[in-house]
Amino acid sequence: MAELSITVLGCSGTYSSSSSSCSSYLVRSSTTVVLVDAGPGSSIELQRHVSLHDVDGIIISHEHADHWSEMPSLYHAYRWGVERHHVPAWGTAGTKRLIDFVNPEATEFVFDWTTIDESSAVTVGDIGFTFSRTDHPVETLAMRAECDGAAIVYSSDTGPGWSPESFGQPANIVVHEASLTADLEDQGIPHVTGAQAAVNAAAVDADLLVLTHVPPGEDPEERRTHALRADFSGRIDIAAPGRTFSV
Secondary structure, eight states: OOOOOOEEEEBBBSOOOOSSSSSSEEEEEOEEEEEEEOOOOHHHHHHHHGGGGGGGGGOOSSSSSSHTTHHHHHHIIIIIOOOOOOEEEEOOOOHHHHHHOOOTIIIIIIEEEEOOOOTEEEEETTTTEEEEOOOSSSSOEEEEETTTTTEEOOOOSSOOOOOGGSSSSSSSSEEEOOBOGGGTTSSOSSSOOOHHHHHHHHHOOOOOEEEOBOTTSSOOHHHHHHHHHHSOOOOOEEEEEOOEEEE
């Protein structure tokens, strides 16, 4: 089994906190680097781990600003800074509409954009990505990254009506949003609690659950405590900028 890892660049939910930018991750194998989501401010942490030249592709899960709005900054960096064009990029139709509204030159001069949906499959280097539409108000794509038998699932944002079981395959690591405190479970909010995330990780036999997307000012340890109440036998950890989790 090849090593496959995910590095947290930003994990704050809704807006950036004093210690973290919004959702952004690096999925890496020994030969491939993929930026998954690009929340505002995330390129700072990105450049602490890799050069902008080293990014082989970018995948954006959905059009909410806390998951994509660093793309205009990356456009400027690639066009005028490192002078790299034709960066492969994938995302939903709604995300492209917003990027084009903010800066229509981005997908003309820098990003080679491909619109994807839940039926799509993307290969970047030696990492394959498949997608599943989650329970969220806009088209939102969870993704499963696989390399030589190792697999990581990233939930993006979702309510309780979605499970990584939809991929039909197990995963070693599940990086799952846990936006809600326990008292908000089943209140019709399109996000989930730590316990709901743990149930989803158990459904795909994950060895590790990483809880993410906790709003600023709230305690991630509360999410872990709640997750421990679920019937999940794997390890439970908490996302933080700079942390890397490897299969």
